[in-house]
Amino acid sequence: MNAVNASGWRPSMGEAGQAGVPATSSGDYGLMLEEPLSFELGADGKCGVDIEDADRAPMGGLSKFLRKQMPDLPGLTEPETVRHYTRLSRQNYAIDLGPFPLGSCTMKHNPRLNEKMARLPGFADVHPLQPVSTVPGALEVINELAFWLIDLTGMHGVAMSPKAGAHGELCGLLCIRAALDARGEERHIILVPESAHGTNPATAAFAGFTVRSIPATPEGRVDLEALKASLGPDVAGVMITNPNTCGLFEPDMKAISDAVHEAGGYVYCDGANFNAIVGKVRPGDLGIDAMHINLHKTFSTPHGGGGPGSGPVVLSEALAPFGPLPFTARTADGVVHLVEEENASEFDHTQSFGRMVAFHGQMGMFTRALTYILSHGADGLRQVAEDAVLNANYVLRMCEDVLPAPFAKSGPCMHEALFSEAGLAEGFSTLDIAKGLIDEGFHPMTVYFPLVVKGAMLVEPTETESKAGLDRFIASLRSLAERAKAGDESLHSAPHFAPRRRLDETQAARKPVLVWQG
Numbered sequence: 001m002n003a004v005n006a007s008g009w010r011p012s013m014g015e016a017g018q019a020g021v022p023a024t025s026s027g028d029y030g031l032m033l034e035e036p037l038s039f040e041l042g043a044d045g046k047c048g049v050d051i052e053d054a055d056r057a058p059m060g061g062l063s064k065f066l067r068k069q070m071p072d073l074p075g076l077t078e079p080e081t082v083r084h085y086t087r088l089s090r091q092n093y094a095i096d097l098g099p100f101p102l103g104s105c106t107m108k109h110n111p112r113l114n115e116k117m118a119r120l121p122g123f124a125d126v127h128p129l130q131p132v133s134t135v136p137g138a139l140e141v142i143n144e145l146a147f148w149l150i151d152l153t154g155m156h157g158v159a160m161s162p163k164a165g166a167h168g169e170l171c172g173l174l175c176i177r178a179a180l181d182a183r184g185e186e187r188h189i190i191l192v193p194e195s196a197h198g199t200n201p202a203t204a205a206f207a208g209f210t211v212r213s214i215p216a217t218p219e220g221r222v223d224l225e226a227l228k229a230s231l232g233p234d235v236a237g238v239m240i241t242n243p244n245t246c247g248l249f250e251p252d253m254k255a256i257s258d259a260v261h262e263a264g265g266y267v268y269c270d271g272a273n274f275n276a277i278v279g280k281v282r283p284g285d286l287g288i289d290a291m292h293i294n295l296h297k298t299f300s301t302p303h304g305g306g307g308p309g310s311g312p313v314v315l316s317e318a319l320a321p322f323g324p325l326p327f328t329a330r331t332a333d334g335v336v337h338l339v340e341e342e343n344a345s346e347f348d349h350t351q352s353f354g355r356m357v358a359f360h361g362q363m364g365m366f367t368r369a370l371t372y373i374l375s376h377g378a379d380g381l382r383q384v385a386e387d388a389v390l391n392a393n394y395v396l397r398m399c400e401d402v403l404p405a406p407f408a409k410s411g412p413c414m415h416e417a418l419f420s421e422a423g424l425a426e427g428f429s430t431l432d433i434a435k436g437l438i439d440e441g442f443h444p445m446t447v448y449f450p451l452v453v454k455g456a457m458l459v460e461p462t463e464t465e466s467k468a469g470l471d472r473f474i475a476s477l478r479s480l481a482e483r484a485k486a487g488d489e490s491l492h493s494a495p496h497f498a499p500r501r502r503l504d505e506t507q508a509a510r511k512p513v514l515v516w517q518g
């Protein structure tokens, strides 16, 4: 039933197990257990909970809602259910198992201290509809984190409620729209560099702007002259990622901001790569008007399958009056207040564009991020950036002789190393290297992004990998590059040792099979 499953349900470890060893009769191999779908495991009439028969249960006036048919759920006992999901989880890869070198995603270790703090009942059990007077501690956490984010970025204010980086982009652009409305101007173009993350143009289009692309220089940076030439009375602003997605700092950032401001526009910075510059550079000093911070990247809160994102947006003095409600504010008496529609005028915040979410944002992530910040301190955060950049440069310099690094001549990279597939044997590509890494026990790096490099491989080791760990990764990457250069055909069918072989991911994304048909 699964169109993308090239190898059937048998683990490929078994297929590769060969050398005269017969296949197992169970279909399991060693302690790696094969797992059917829950529907295939389940049987009619089995149930994990003790539910009273419907005709004996007191129905009150609800009997007219009684189901005519059984729901289409797999019949599993509790131990079968627990084992099913635990077995599946063993086929997953996680940051707690090994490096996750996804460039731009900043998959760093999630410190256990963060988890401990977030689970304290006073934080974990608060409800967003509790009276404000009963949650001063939660407001204090939000306000303290807001203070740090403003301080680290040198900005004027922060909107804490956006729930991810892309949501933060939307928040920033809605602030820009509100500011333009207040000026009575109808600017509709947002300039976005070619190397931008896909969310940037998508957000601009979603917010009702027209996207115009700006080219990159051969050195992988924004082409300042081309940008200046695109500015005009129609331009609402730019969205620039800094450090950019080629892993490079944009040294012209201040000049870009000045030019955009002079032309009457605003500067949005995609701050997903803040990990490389936290404690080193303050975006506010570069003339930025709005920037999202991915707490799940720079500030170590879990992401991917592990937790929701959180994307607070720091704002300049020009945009802060338009930021969303609610937010927290400390008054002169030291009390942290919640500013909402009812009391916005007392806090001089009547120009807000409105709300992005029902409540305050990702409270659990605020607690984790603040724990991370306080446990590192200002000096520790600076070291985070330094070590992240050092680790990326180590990978870059240790691999550039076997994998071309298109921008490495421009100098050191920031927190991620970018390679290209140029120079691999005919017919070999980035995909072969990425799939080969799975056999080597590593999650692949980001591939085919940024689009400005053909067959891009973007490796972000983060500061949390040790030198020994980096050396193991580098040895694997080098060995795969050498095999792909030598035309080793076996790479085309990698991974060979994973529970599943090479899948048709495009087909799976375009035509997902989401319904089980038994």
Ligand SMILES: *Cc1c(COP(=O)(O)O)cnc(C)c1O
Pocket: 104, 105, 164, 165, 166, 167, 197, 199, 241, 245, 270, 272, 273, 294, 309, 310, 311
């Ligand atoms: C991760 C990322 C985003 C989007 O952030 P989400 O939290 O995933 O929505 C945007 N831009 C860049 C450069 C990123 O790396």
